Amino acid sequence: MPPFLRSLIALATACVTVVGAAGCIRTPDPLPTGSTATPTADRVFTVLTVQPATTTDPAGVTNDSDSMVVLDLFQRLMLVQPSTQLLKPDLAKECLYTAPTVFECSLPKDAQFSNGHLLTSSDVKFSLLRALRLAPGQMSLLGALRTIETPDPYTVRFRLKYPDNQFGYGLAVPAASVVDEEAYDADKLRPVTQAPIGSGPYALEAWDNRGLTITKFAGYVGALDTDMPKIRINWADSATAEEALVGQQADIVWRTLSPAAIERLSAEIAEAQSTRQEPDFYRWRLFKTVLQRLVWLPSSAQRSNAALRRAVTLALQADRTATSILPSMINGHTDSFAMGGDPKLPKLNHAGALTVRFTDSSPGMEDLARQVVDRLHSGLGITVRLVAEGEPADLELRDSAPQVNTALGWLQDYLKNPLPGSAGKLEELEERFRSSSKDEVQLPALSEIQKQAAADATVVPIAEVDGVLFLSSRVELVGEALGPGWQLALWGARWRS
Incomplete structure (x- = not known):
């Protein structure tokens, strides 16, 4: 496969704490710009994760590994620090409201794609309109958009239907990445056999059935940079990742690890600390950044059955530890789903069989899916079948x-596929939230959305859990080293000096 080219940036960080320490969130330090010493090992910096990426096209993102690839191969107009929800320009030099319903961004004059083409406002407009056609669900945070204007090659002007405090966040999601208008088809996704063409800090060098290799893109112009010349990302199961981390053959392990592997690694860290030795690896604390949830798919013929949706919610109540589809770390969280207790479960003798699938993002998801299937079958007396992702x-x-790690970002599973009877109410509540900056307006609107979500039960929360990210002791993540929704991004990876 010929060498490929290019990459992006996005931000976020939690305190780097060893396993067992209390989780915390801090404001990040600025990224350094100087070079960092490489370790003595002659191998390439290596990242292991279990979920294979399926695309390099921003409009084709379907899982978190796709997001990681797109975040590392493309730029967006804006960046978000998920730990602070702070918006910053990335590709844009500046973005601001010039009127209540006019959002304008200026571009640098020296930005270019990895194929040498200049990047202009026309590319930005093309990319966003293309993504709105090909991936409308991923672009729902741009719902207030009316038109895009390009008065000159370095200015993008967005006219909105109403004042929208969320619009900048919509420009920071992976699907909003900028592609080369001359190279990408406006109406079809780009296959992985064709080189991705972006403008960020990394370029794609190679893609194979085991993973991919990215290299630093010298032509990057943006808010962040990386000193890592080459990174290899491999798909790996839990046993392989654990062995590689212990044997110092992996520098970052993201997700991938089973609960048992996490326990063993945590014990090894604790044992080293007890003897005042530095462990060979440590855990980057991502405190309750993962929300496990059960989502009714719009294609399901059973989704319209309100009694069945309610029964599913009740069947999972005893094991539930999350009380809303908006995580407790987000301002505006409202307890709306009951948990614990001994709810009276209806018997659904005439209900049809249910089919459940799970996102294959970590070993624990299959175990959790089997528990969910067992609860539904034993509690409701219906046939429930477990199938694979896809x-x-x-x-x-x-x-x-x-x-993106904002209230509306977390609520998209629910808001973008409303029940017909709730659609009008939810649209009004969302616009009310978006068009005001006052807590006394926003918080009641968020609360009403969460209560309606509990009534509709199309998205059912199960648990808030910590993210799984282990690093070699020779490695650190500097600045906001994660994507806008806590996805792994690699521009913050550095060798410890």
């Missing part, structure tokens, strides 16, 4: 990252 199903168990 197969037709009624329900999907997800732990995927939100598009």
Whole structure:
């Protein structure tokens, strides 16, 4: 496969704490710009994760590994620090409201794609309109958009239907990445056999059935940079990743690890600390950044059955530890789903069989899916079948990252596929939230959305859990080293000096 080219940036960070320490969130330090010493090992910096990427096209993102690739191969107008929800320009030099419904961004004059083409406002407009056609669900945070204007090659002007405090966040999601208008088809996704063409800090060098290799793109112009010349990302199961981390053959392990592997690695860290030795690896604390939830798929014929949706919610109540589809770390969280207790479960003798699938993002998801299937079958007396990711199903168990770590970012599973009877109310509540900056307006609107979500029960929360990210002791993540929704991004990876 010929060498490929290019990459992006996005931000976020939690305190780097060893396993067992309390989780915390801090404001990041600025990224350094100087070079960092490489270790003595002659191998390439290596990242292991279990979920294979399926695309390099921003409009084709379907899982968190796709997001990781796109974040590392493309730029967006804006960046988001998920730990602070702070918006910053990335590709844009500046973005601001010039009127209540006019959002304008200026571009640098020296930005270029990895194929040498200049990047202009026309590319930005093309990319966003293309993504809105090909991936409308991923672009739902741009719902207030009316038109895009390009008065000159370095200015992008967005006219909105109403004042929108969320619009900048919509420009930071992976699907909003900028592609080369001359190279990408406006109406079809780009296959992985064709080189991705972006403008960020990395370029794609190679893609194979084991993973991919990215290299630093010298032509990058943006808010962040990386000193890592080459990174190899391999798909690996839990046993392989654990062995590689212990044997110092992996520098970052993201997700991938089973609960048992995490326990063993945590014990090894604790043992080293007890003897005042530095462990060979440590855990980057991502405190409750993952929300496990069960989502009714719009294609399901059973989704319209309100009694069945309610029964599914009740069947999972005893084991539930999350009380809303908006995580507790987000301002505006409202307890709306009951948990614990001994709810009276209806018997659904005439209900049809249900099919459940799960996102294959970590070893624990299959175990959780089997528990969910068992609860539904034993509690409701109905036939429930478990299928693999991608197969037709009624329900999907997800732990995927939100598009962006904001209230509306987390609520998209619910808001973008409303029940017909709730659609009008939700649209009004969302616009009310978006068009005001006052807590006394926003918080009641968020609360009403969460209560309606509990009534509709099309998205059912299960648990808030910590993210799984282990690093070699020779490695650190500098600055906001994660994507806008806590996805892994690699521009912050550095060798310890």
